Amino acid sequence: MWAYESVFYQIVPIGFCGAPRENDGKTINRISKVADWAEHIAKLGANAIYFSPVFESDKHGYDTRDYRKIDCRLGTNADFAAVCKTLHENDIRIVLDGVFNHVGRGFWAFRDVQEKKWDSPYKDWFHISFDGNSNYNDGFWYEGWEGHYELVKLNLRNPAVVDHIFACIRGWVEEFDIDGLRLDVAYMLDRDFLKKLRQFTASLKPDFLLIGETLHGDYNQIVNDEMLHSCTNYECYKGLYSSLNSMNLFEITHSLMRQFGPENWTLYKGKHLLSFVDNHDVTRAASILTNPKHLPLLYGMMFGMPGIPCLYYGSEWGAEGKKEQHSDDVLRPCFDAPEWNDLTDTIQAMAKAHKESKALCYGDFKHVVLTNKQAIWERVYEDERVLVAINADSEPYTAHFDARCGMAEDLITGKPHDFGGGSELPPYSVAFWKTER
Numbered sequence: 001m002w003a004y005e006s007v008f009y010q011i012v013p014i015g016f017c018g019a020p021r022e023n024d025g026k027t028i029n030r031i032s033k034v035a036d037w038a039e040h041i042a043k044l045g046a047n048a049i050y051f052s053p054v055f056e057s058d059k060h061g062y063d064t065r066d067y068r069k070i071d072c073r074l075g076t077n078a079d080f081a082a083v084c085k086t087l088h089e090n091d092i093r094i095v096l097d098g099v100f101n102h103v104g105r106g107f108w109a110f111r112d113v114q115e116k117k118w119d120s121p122y123k124d125w126f127h128i129s130f131d132g133n134s135n136y137n138d139g140f141w142y143e144g145w146e147g148h149y150e151l152v153k154l155n156l157r158n159p160a161v162v163d164h165i166f167a168c169i170r171g172w173v174e175e176f177d178i179d180g181l182r183l184d185v186a187y188m189l190d191r192d193f194l195k196k197l198r199q200f201t202a203s204l205k206p207d208f209l210l211i212g213e214t215l216h217g218d219y220n221q222i223v224n225d226e227m228l229h230s231c232t233n234y235e236c237y238k239g240l241y242s243s244l245n246s247m248n249l250f251e252i253t254h255s256l257m258r259q260f261g262p263e264n265w266t267l268y269k270g271k272h273l274l275s276f277v278d279n280h281d282v283t284r285a286a287s288i289l290t291n292p293k294h295l296p297l298l299y300g301m302m303f304g305m306p307g308i309p310c311l312y313y314g315s316e317w318g319a320e321g322k323k324e325q326h327s328d329d330v331l332r333p334c335f336d337a338p339e340w341n342d343l344t345d346t347i348q349a350m351a352k353a354h355k356e357s358k359a360l361c362y363g364d365f366k367h368v369v370l371t372n373k374q375a376i377w378e379r380v381y382e383d384e385r386v387l388v389a390i391n392a393d394s395e396p397y398t399a400h401f402d403a404r405c406g407m408a409e410d411l412i413t414g415k416p417h418d419f420g421g422g423s424e425l426p427p428y429s430v431a432f433w434k435t436e437r
Contacts, residue, residue: 001229002093003180003209004272005361007351008310009046009092012280013054014061015332016313019073022059023106029075035086040338044316045351048093050182050211052280054080060328061097062184063104063151067168077175084176095209096172098181100165101188102144102151105136110152114138125161127153145185156193166200173204186212186222186231194227211274223271233273233307235259240277240301241285244294244392249375252301253367256377260306260365268306269364275307277315280332284312284321293428296346297390300412300430303350304377304388306365311351316344346412353411353432359384360411360432369399374425376401380437386411387433391425398422408433 014021017030031054041049053061056069070080084094103110109122117123117139118130132141135149145151154161172178181201183189189212201208212222212231223231236259239252259268277285277298285298295318303309314321317339321331354360363379363386370376373393379386387408391397403419410417411432417423425431 001209001272002207003048003211003229003308005355006048006093006308007046007355008048008050008095008274008308009041009044009313010050010052010276010279010310011313012052012061012332013074014052014071015280015329015334017074018334019071021329023057023065023071023073025072027072027076029079031070031074031080031083035083037338038086038090038092040340042090042092043348044311044344045348045355046311047091047355048095048179049087050095050310051097053097053099055099058104058106058150062099062102063106064099065104065106066108067165068171081176084178088177093179094176095180095182095211096176096178097184098169099184100154100156100193101185102153105150105152107152113140124158125155127155145188156190162193162196166197169201170204173208179205179207180209180211182211182213183228184213186228187214187217189222191222191227194222198227219268219271219273223268223273230272230274230308233259233275236273236305236307237276237282240298241288243301244298245288245290247392248372249390249392250370250372252305253370253375253377256305256365257367262364262366273307274310275302275305276310276312277302278312279310280312280328281323282331283323284319284331285315286318287320287322293394294392295343297392297428297430299343299347299350300388300390300432303354304360304379304386304390304430304432306363306379309351309354311347316347317341318343349412350432357384357386357411357432357434358382359386359434369401373397374399383437385435385437387431387435389423389425389429389431389433391427391429394427396427397425399425403435405435408435410434 017033056066056071057063070077109125112122113120127143129141143153210228212228214231215234219231239255243249243252359379359381363381368376368378374397375390377388400422408417
């Protein structure tokens with residue numbers, strides 16, 4: 001699967017393009033801004049874009065009105081097709097947000113039910129009871145997503161709903177040549193629907209990618225040979241920043257050993273979960289870390305751990321943003337143009353190292369050195385071995401361990417490393433030492 005050797009870049013188009021937060025009905029080509037960033041994204045080392053919702057919606061994109069139409073605030077279908085063509089010309093694959101658990105109140109089929117009630121042919125597309133009423137006085141009750149009644153839950157057990165969704169996905173492949181889907185709230189989706197989706201999308205493209213949004217629980221329940229290829233690794237997202245803030249690298253290392261370690265009972269060995277340090281729903285990395293000097297280390301751990309690394313737009317140069325209680329707008333801003341600084345240089349080098357290293361893409365995981373402030377992880381695949389070395393302390397640290405070889409190459413800097421006499425790690429440093437197995 002191509003994704004297992006990729007670096008992803010996430011964009012929230014409505015925020016990224018500076019579109020109004022509520023649908024004003026005006027069609028303006030804002031989505032072409034993404035094409036202007038294609039060179040930056042490719043230079044960074046990302047070779048896949050995950051677009052948060054792009055289809056016609058009431059407000060934020062997750063309240064869909066029509067799966068067949070690009071949101072007018074972003075432009076037309078033709079405008080988006082042109083962007084996709086530019087991205088593919090830059091060897092960047094395209095993954096769209098599949099928001100299939102729920103739709104907005106403006107969704108065309110729900111509007112028909114509001115108008116015709118019992119007589120609507122779409123009343124069974126939703127979980128509706130005509131014995132009750134909604135908060136909006138629709139004259140019927142319906143199930144919303146986790147109590148949010150602006151999001152109307154779809155009935156994925158209804159074959160007509162599944163047929164409509166699949167027809168739209170086929171249209172996205174034909175019109176935009178997409179390469180995969182990220183499934184919103186995948187943990188809530190009907191498991192039979194996920195199985196059908198896997199079979200259907202594989203018939204469109206054999207290497208069509210399915211990634212699910214999951215928070216807690218056993219990811220194996222939906223990441224398996226019958227359903228999804230991958231899911232969001234929220235457990236390690238928390239461990240990454242928390243380990244640095246508390247200066248306790250045991251936390252993230254324990255999570256990675258639990259998920260990918262050498263023991264038979266580890267949960268996800270051989271699987272490729274989506275790794276991230278921030279996204280559209282959480283405080284940005286530069287704002288959540290208590291020590292700014294830990295920021296490159298945070299990315300070093302993400303690129304060095306098992307999984308598919310995903311960067312969030314703007315964070316590659318250290319953009320800040322703290323999650324607010326009633327709005328995520330501050331997390332989804334519009335930047336006039338991409339920036340480039342020392343952090344971006346470092347991330348670029350790490351992205352290149354990850355894509356070009358089979359051990360970092362596919363390797364086993366274990367730790368060979370572990371203290372509160374230092375860790376060395378070992379990643380091994382076939383004849384390649386990479387040691388991910390982290391020093392989160394403000395002082396140098398000399399690691400004494402059996403490296404089983406004399407020399408290595410740091411994949412981040414390209415410089416040789418001599419293990420003889422111990423390996424000194426500078427303050428606030430990360431290295432990817434490549435050796436022969």
